[in-house]
Amino acid sequence: MPATVISLGYLRLGATDLDAWAEFAENLIGAMVAEADDERMLLRIDHYAYRLDIRKNETGGVLAAGWEVRSAKDLQEIVTRLEAHGYAVEWLGADAARERMVSEVVRFRDPEDNYDLELFWGLKSATPRFASPLGATFVADNLGLGHLFHACTDASKYSELYFDILGFQLSDHIDFPPDGEIVGVFTHCNPRHHSFAFAANAMRKQGIGHFMLEVTELDILGRALDYIEEKGIPVVQTFGRHTNDKMVSVYVLTPSGVAMEFGTGGILIDDATWRPVRYDIAHYWGHHR
Numbered sequence: 313m314p315a316t317v318i319s320l321g322y323l324r325l326g327a328t329d330l331d332a333w334a335e336f337a338e339n340l341i342g343a344m345v346a347e348a349d350d351e352r353m354l355l356r357i358d359h360y361a362y363r364l365d366i367r368k369n370e371t372g373g374v375l376a377a378g379w380e381v382r383s384a385k386d387l388q389e390i391v392t393r394l395e396a397h398g399y400a401v402e403w404l405g406a407d408a409a410r411e412r413m414v415s416e417v418v419r420f421r422d423p424e425d426n427y428d429l430e431l432f433w434g435l436k437s438a439t440p441r442f443a444s445p446l447g448a449t450f451v452a453d454n455l456g457l458g459h460l461f462h463a464c465t466d467a468s469k470y471s472e473l474y475f476d477i478l479g480f481q482l483s484d485h486i487d488f489p490p491d492g493e494i495v496g497v498f499t500h501c502n503p504r505h506h507s508f509a510f511a512a513n514a515m516r517k518q519g520i521g522h523f524m525l526e527v528t529e530l531d532i533l534g535r536a537l538d539y540i541e542e543k544g545i546p547v548v549q550t551f552g553r554h555t556n557d558k559m560v561s562v563y564v565l566t567p568s569g570v571a572m573e574f575g576t577g578g579i580l581i582d583d584a585t586w587r588p589v590r591y592d593i594a595h596y597w598g599h600h601r
Contacts, residue, residue, distance in 0.1 A: 315386035316479025317501045319456030320508070321435050322362065322378040322412070323523055324428075325568040326369035332567040333366050340539050340564070341525060341574065342448030342532060346438065357444075357525065358452040361413045361436040372569035374520045376419075376428035377460060379478065380435060384416055387433055391418055393477045404430075423469035426462075426519035446535065451526040451578065455504040458524040458573075462508070463516035467497065470510045474499055480508065483581060484556050486591045496594070498556060503580040505557035522548070522563060522571035526578055533560065533576050540564055549573075552598020555591045563599070 327333050330353050337343040337355050343364065344356040354362035367375060381387050391401050401420045409417050415434025422429055444450075452458070464470055474480040480499040483506045488494040494513050498506040527533060537551060540562065548571045549563035561575025 314479060315381060315389040317379045317390070317431070318382055319380045319454065319502055320377065320458065320460065321360075321380035321414075321432060321456060322365055323374070323457065323460075324365040324367060324376040324378070325566070325570060326372045326375050327366050327568045328368070328370060328372060329567055330366060330368055336545075336567055337364075338445045340536050340543075340545065341572075342444040342446030342450075342527070343525075344442055344444060356438065356442050357450040357457065358442055359437050360452075361438045363452065363457040365412075366568070372567075374427045374523075374568075374570055376430050377520070378412070378414075378417075378430040378432055380456065381431055381433050383433055387416060387418065387431055390431060390478065394420060397472065397477055399477075422519075423473055424464055424466065424518060446532060448532045449528045451504075451528060455502055456507055458526060459504065459507050459509065460523050461496075461521045461573075462510040463513045463518055463521050464510055465512060465514055465518065467495070467510060467512040471497070474508055474510075481583065482588045483586075484588045484591065486556060486594050489593055492592065500581055503582065505559075505579050505581055520570065522573050524559075524561070524573040524575065526559070527574075527576050530560070530576055533562070533574065536574055537562060549599045549601055552600070553596045554594060554599070555596055556594070561599075 346356045347354040351368045353366040355364040357363050399420045404417045413436035414432040417432040419430050483498040483500045486496040496511040498509040546565040551562045553560045557578045559575040559578040561573045563573050566572045
């Protein structure tokens with residue numbers, strides 16, 4: 313079998329205020345601050361050492377997405393495919409691997425030069441048990457931290473990278489209203505309904521529009537809605553339910569200036585029985601901008 317990506321391992325974000333991120337993480341999400349200093353904060357949502365890496369900077373935004381592969385052999389195989397398709401891949405050394413708490417890592421640029429993409433294997437597992445400040449249990453572990461939704465200009469570049477090179481499979485399409493000309497492509501690399509989705513939309517800011525974290529209990533999400541209202545946290549899309557992955561969620565603006573979907577109830581995919589379909593709208597109800 314060809315080597316493929318197996319999960320979204322970590323996300324690196326910039327932020328001007330790490331204290332604001334700590335408050336957001338602990339009191340809204342229920343993530344655990346694993347390490348923090350004046351320049352960097354690591355957040356846990358499962359048994360791994362971290363999933364979100366927040367770096368102090370002046371602009372915020374997404375700095376890098378780290379995609380997991382199974383082994384050193386698989387990493388080499390995928391790098392060979394990347395280079396054959398014209399990607400300039402940088403093998404990062406032992407110091408970078410230690411900083412990222414992985415066994416080995418490479419880096420290349422997103423097809424439209426928005427942020428770094430990193431491939432790694434062997435993310436460190438933390439010895440202390442994960443303990444959410446809110447008692448939350450996240451849908452993570454072997455499914456990865458969640459998903460990314462990316463706005464691009466040339467969808468063919470992303471189809472080539474994620475399907476042909478990284479080995480993702482199609483989950484489904486959404487023909488977005490009003491006329492269906494903007495098409496969302498939802499892809500998976502494990503049973504999570506989608507780990508990466510993209511749409512060619514010149515009217516949206518290019519790059520990652522949002523990342524998603526999922527919890528197992530509706531009550532955690534409900535309490536988050538109360539906290540959002542109490543603290544006046546900017547809502548990007550209101551509480552609603554998706555048609556394709558059935559997720560019930562709300563979208564809020566993080567202290568990095570990047571939207572986060574926080575939800576529960578997403579479905580899982582069994583490739584032996586799954587059949588991709590097309591949807592004419594993204595939401596059964598809610599999710600108003």
